[in-house]
Amino acid sequence: MAELKLHHIYKRYGNVTAVGDFNIEVADGEFISFLGPSGCGKTTTLRMIAGFEKPTEGVIMIGDQEISNAEKGYFMAPEKRGIGMVFQSYAVWPHMNVIDNVGYPLKIQNVPKEERLKQVMQMLELVHLKEYGERLPSQLSGGQQQRVALARALVAKPSLLLLDEPLSNLDAKLRESMRFEISAIQKELGITVIYVTHDQSEAMTMSDRIVVMSMGKVQQIGRPYDIYTKPANQMVADFIGLVNFIPATAKGDRIFMQGYEGVSFPNPKKLVGEAVLAVRPEQITLSKTGGMVEGVMNHRFYMGDSVDYRVKVKDHIVRVIQKGAEYEKYKDGETVYLDFDNVMSFAKDE
Ligand SMILES: Nc1ncnc2c1ncn2[C@@H]1O[C@H](COP(=O)(O)OP(=O)(O)OP(=O)(O)O)[C@@H](O)[C@H]1O
Ligand SMILES: [Mg+2]
CATH class of the missing domain: 2.40.50.140 (Nucleic acid-binding proteins)
Structure with a gap:
């Protein structure tokens, strides 16, 4: 049974088609990347899955349950979908220190304070921020804030995690090591990940399958090896490698x-x-x-x-x-x- 299914998803803004006829079935535990140039519709698609945008057409399902059906005018509220998301702008709460930011999803779940702190510290260790727990976001660099947002999304252990360019503010070295850590966490927790990036090497190394997009359209969906060796068209050949x-x-x-x-x-x-x-x-x-x-x-x-x-x-x-x-x-x-x-x-x- 597919964990996540997008069926003929469209998003139009006036006469601009941001996403046109997006179809995919994502298996439980799969790591999928959306890869494509700026403006091709990656964030829009992710936000429709999360529930922050309503598709103009099409159906989105998690397991057997419809979470969005444009024809019926049905859209499940984002907080009911059980999805974790790290936004491209990695919004962290400015008035909370790092520990409180990361622990917030656990607090909502009424996890006791001691257990919460333990899990938060594990996550902070994973994203190399163990020493920064007491700091406020304003006392952190952009890359550090981005890692706080990642830790906060991971701590709740969602079964579906949406990541919108979560490493874009990191330097090359940290970016590479975080790549492997995100993959390792994903495999260990068995979560399904949709990962948006315009960095092809990130998509190649982390993904089970890559969705290559251009101008709102899916150009090819396939394993990294197949995308690289058998690109569907010139755009894919040019964009990958x-x-x-x-x-x-x-x-x-x-x-x-x-x-x-x-x-x-x-x-x-x-x-x-x-x-x-x-x-x-x-x-x-x-x-x-x-x-x-x-x-x-x-x-x-x-x-x-x-x-x-x-x-x-x-x-x-x-x-x-x-x-x-x-x-x-x-x-x-x-x-x-x-x-x-x-x-x-x-x-x-x-
Ligand atoms: N609210 C909106 N109103 C009108 N057009 C929009 C709106 N949001 C997005 N778009 C357009 O939809 C298209 C897809 O945007 P989207 O943010 O999904 O791109 P992206 O692939 O995430 O790009 P990037 O890599 O730059 O983040 C763009 O042409 C964008 O200008
Ligand atoms: Mg985007």
Whole structure:
């Protein structure tokens, strides 16, 4: 039985469709990310699940129970839905110190003071704020306040937790460690999480499945591996990971790179006419001696664990990333050859 179900959910503001036909069944204990560029409808969808926005159309269910049905004009109040939420603006109560903020949901549940303090301190330890219990929010940084909001949402152990960019104010290092901690807490407590982010590596590492959104529409729902290796369209290929798009022409069972009539790839989607080849920078092999395509080394960026090259091929620039490569191996202006190890293909407007 699905823990959470969205059935043909729409949200319109006047003639703006913020969310258009959102459908998903989320299993009990699943970690789902909503991923997409700013303004694509992530927060709006989350707020409809929480009950702070009413869908214009569609049905939302938790288990067998309808919590929202636009046609019937039925919307269960947010506090009755049993959902935990951390808002994008991480509202914490300014007049309460950290311990009281985090303990508030337990206080409402009448958990005795001593037990409350014990659970609060466990949560504060988890979010690295053990020493900050007595402080007021105004005495904390944005990232620290965000972690207070996270601890407060977790302490109530909701069966469904909605997180709207909960790590956006943290520095890179803390962000990474919190990622693993949120995953660990989620698995340990067995809770279902909907996690909104526009950070693809966050979505890739934490999620069982990712929902890629663009302009109010779901573009693809799938496991991180499937989204990365079999993107449904060019938007998904472009948004998840890095990709080079190369114009091409599909004829029969081959796709020909434009400007290189001799260079062709299989045509598994049976495309016809104008097409686009897509190849990830790490799936290109560089060589000094020969390969499918000739180019000129244009630029090199040393990244420590890899070198990020820009190679001029005819009139466009192809990006190539080689792990563990030596920066000095190729010189700017040198002729190099590229082999495409794995190529994806799309119809021109797909
Ligand atoms: N109350 C409103 N009235 C009119 N338009 C709105 C309203 N709330 C949101 N929108 C529009 O709906 C679209 C989706 O907004 P939403 O906040 O869901 O985006 P988001 O994916 O969360 O973006 P971000 O990553 O920037 O937080 C945007 O174009 C936004 O301008
Ligand atoms: Mg948002």
